Amino acid sequence: MSKEEHAKFDLTERTAVxxxxxxxxxxxxxxxxVTGPLIRQVVRSGTSIGANYxxxxxxxxxxQFRNFISxxxxxxxxxxxxxxMVATTxxxxxxxxxxxxxxxxxxxxxxAAIHRNSNDDN
Numbered sequence: 001m002s003k004e005e006h007a008k009f010d011l012t013e014r015t016a017v018x019x020x021x022x023x024x025x026x027x028x029x030x031x032x033x034v035t036g037p038l039i040r041q042v043v044r045s046g047t048s049i050g051a052n053y054x055x056x057x058x059x060x061x062x063x064q065f066r067n068f069i070s071x072x073x074x075x076x077x078x079x080x081x082x083x084x085m086v087a088t089t090x091x092x093x094x095x096x097x098x099x100x101x102x103x104x105x106x107x108x109x110x111x112a113a114i115h116r117n118s119n120d121d122n
Contacts, residue, residue, distance in 0.1 A: 011110070012057060015050030015072075018103050022046040022079075025096050029086070038086050045078040046100075049107060062118065069115045076108035 026039045049072050056068030080101050087097035 011053055012050070015053050015107065018100075018107065019047040019050050021103075022100055025093075025100060026086075029090055029093060034089050035086070038082060038089060042079060042082040042086060045075045045082060046104070049075045049079065049104075053111075066115060066118050069111055069118065073108060073111040073115055076104050076111060079104040080108065 022042065026042060029035055029039060031039065052068045052071040052075065056065050056072065059065035059068055083097045083101040083104060087094040087101070090097075
């Protein structure tokens with residue numbers, strides 16, 4: 001398995017790389033009265049995905065694990081929303097925003113599946 005393939009399955013690494021790529025993208029955006037608040041929102045939701053996954057990975061109980069995974073799921077969904085707003089506000093950055101949106105969508109789908117498969121009945 002190549003390094004890239006391994007990273008795709010290592011959610012700790014994948015969410016960290018997503019956060020790093022998100023920050024790099026946001027740092028290049030023009031800052032004004034509209035983009036400033038959007039940038040702050042994306043930074044918060046996008047970087048908290050990895051932070052909460054790290055917490056889930058170290059959870060002391062199944063209930064804690066599910067709670068942190070649920071937060072990952074919500075934060076990835078929120079990040080998709082804010083990236084859509086950024087793409088609308090800064091149209092010349094739409095393709096990069098779309099690439100990040102797709103990764104946030106994949107993460108959201110992964111966390112939704114983990115959450116579904118970790119219900120209390122399992």
